[in-house]
Amino acid sequence: MKKKYDLIIVGAGPAGLAAGIAAxxxxxxxxxxxxxxxxxxKRIxxxxxxxxxxxxSKILYPGFFTEITINKTNKYRFYSPTTKNVVAIEAPQERHIIDWHKLMEGLVKKGKDSGIDIKPKHEVTDLLFKNGIYEGxxxxDGSKTFQLQSDLLILADGCENPLINKYGIQTPKENCPILKIIAENVKLDGNVIELFFSSGEDIPPGILSIFPRSETAAEANYVIFVGSLKESLQKDIKYWWDKISVETPVFSNxxxxxxxxxxxxxxxxxxxxxxxxxxxxxxILLVGDNAGNNEPTGGSGLxxxxxxxxxxxxxxxxxVQSSNIDESFLNESRKQLIKRIRKTATYRTLKDLARIAVDIRKAFFQVLVTPEKIDNSWDTLIGPTLQNAAEFF
Ligand SMILES: Cc1cc2nc3c(=O)[nH]c(=O)nc-3n(C[C@H](O)[C@H](O)[C@H](O)COP(=O)(O)OP(=O)(O)OC[C@H]3O[C@@H](n4cnc5c(N)ncnc54)[C@H](O)[C@@H]3O)c2cc1C
Structure with a gap:
């Protein structure tokens, strides 16, 4: 390892690796x-x-996403919180269910092949500043502590514990707990993505999703929206999973x-x-989950x-290539970056999704807070809200 690099990136998740490859x-x-x-x-x-x-094509090579695809479907089923009401929707585009480890292996290989130093088991514990400017x-590394310098830093350290918060810079606050399960011998009903809404007086607002990996294997996620969580419901997500996965008909089956x-x-x-x-x-530049570069309904962060x-x-x-990295140069880069980001299809999708997410969360978790109310309004809800959502999920 060198003592000084042009660019150090903290975090070898999808954002950090993509940033390294692009740089x-x-x-x-x-x-x-x-x-x-x-x-x-390691953590899926x-x-x-x-x-x-x-x-x-930009970050890997043509055909890579197909190679890592385990299954795909454009069929969705949405269940009301009591699971009495259900609606089936076909989205215009298929959703791929992929192998996370293969995605990460592909990104690491591409990074290493292009000459990037990638070091697992190296935790960044502190950032070094001189007169408020980043230095290193x-x-x-598991046995010793040492320091390295670089001209520029990208923090791509995810949303669980972003380093930058230690230095008084706030990243998006509403990080919702999510639980992930991969299971076999699941009793699936067709090649369909199933979504369940948890909601009620004594149940926190959230979404349970099932993604079929094969005819009998599935990935399930359960996310709770902490933003609207009453104090009485502030229990560990595992507690709610144990309860809901037993008590919610269809889902528990x-x-x-x-x-x-x-x-x-x-x-x-x-x-x-x-x-x-x-x-x-x-x-310093931030990217990925730590900068909230994730769509607010969940499910498109990759x-x-x-x-x-x-x-x-x-x-x-x-x-880094510029000879004079001062504050005014970085301010100019910031303007360029904002312009560039706004032109991307991702940015436009994120904006549309933000709108739909607000509709979904408002309808399910703020206005119609009880399962009965949602059941009674299901016909109205499936029109504008879920139909739109299925196009993006
Ligand atoms: C359970 C779950 C299910 C999801 N499902 C989907 C889905 O189906 N589809 C989808 O598109 N998105 C999904 N997402 C979102 C998607 O996975 C994330 O948006 C994406 O992984 C974010 O990438 P990232 O690189 O910003 O952060 P991360 O993937 O969190 O990577 C950050 C990396 O930084 C490392 N790190 C943190 N601190 C330090 C430090 N101090 N020093 C060194 N390294 C550090 C971490 O170990 C980690 O490897 C899901 C997320 C979760 C948690």
Whole structure:
């Protein structure tokens, strides 16, 4: 490892790796990506997305997303909280259910092949500043602590515990707990994505989703919207999963005799994107979940964080190549970045999704708060809200 790099990236998730690949592609600069886990991609996160051909070619190679696809479907079933009402919808585009480990392996291989240093088991514990300007990072590699410097820093450290919060800069606050399960011997009913709304006086507002991996294997996610959570409901997500997965008809049938292969609790950002991703004074860029580059209904963070990672990586590379990285230069880059991001299809999708997410959350979790009220309004809800949502989910 060198003592000084052009660019250090904290976090080898989809955003950090995409940013590194893009930065290296733009200019042949020295890049180091630091990851605190002992294996990259150890904790499985998103495993479904809509195919994005342009992004695939930009950060990997044509056909890669197809290679890592386990299953795909455009069929959705939405259940009301009592599961008495159900609606089946076909979306215009198929959703791919992919293998997360293969996605991460592909990104790491592409990064390493292009000459990026990628170091697992290297946790960044502190950022170093001189006169308020970023200079380097403190790293713990499991046995020793040491420091490295770089001209520029990209923080792509996810939303669980963003480093930048330690230095008084707030990232989006509404990070909702999410639980992920991969199970076999699940009693699925066709190749359909199923979505269940949890809601009620004594049940927190949230969404349970089932994605079929094969005829009998599935991935399930359960996310609770903390923003509207009453104090009496503020229990661990596992508590609610145990309750709902037993008490919710249809849903409980699916998992009754299943064998759980993977189980993890984590967070999803729902607070919307940061106003911008550059902190010019500090010479730091943020990208991915830590910057809220995730769509607010959940379920599209992979494409949006990789797409934003790509844009930020390219800009970072241009900044590093400039001989004079001062605050005014970074302010100018910030303007360029904002313009560039607004032109991307991802940004436009994020904006549309934000609108739909507001409708969904308002309808289900603020206006019609009881399962009975939702049941009684189901016919109205499935029109404007769910039909629109299915096009994006
Ligand atoms: C359970 C779950 C299910 C999801 N389902 C979907 C889905 O179906 N479809 C979809 O598109 N999106 C989904 N998402 C969202 C998607 O996975 C995320 O938006 C995406 O992973 C964000 O990428 P990221 O690189 O910003 O952050 P992360 O993937 O969180 O990566 C951040 C990385 O930084 C590392 N790190 C953190 N702190 C440090 C440090 N101090 N030093 C070094 N390394 C550090 C972490 O270990 C991690 O590897 C899901 C997320 C979760 C949690």
């Amino acid at each position: 290296k592609e733009k200019n042949n600069i020295d890049i180091l990506i630091l990851e605190k886990q002992d294996e990259i991609g 996160r998103g495993e479904t997305f809509k195919y994005d051909k342009e992004l695939e 990072v403190t790293i713990f 699916r998992f009754k005799n299943s064998e759980v292969q993977y189980f993890d609790t984590s967070f999803l950002p729902f607070g919307g994107p940061l106003k911008d991703n550059i902190i010019p004074k500090a010479r 494409m949006t964080t990789m797409s934003m990672g790509y844009e930020i990586g390219q800009i970072a590379s241009e900044i």
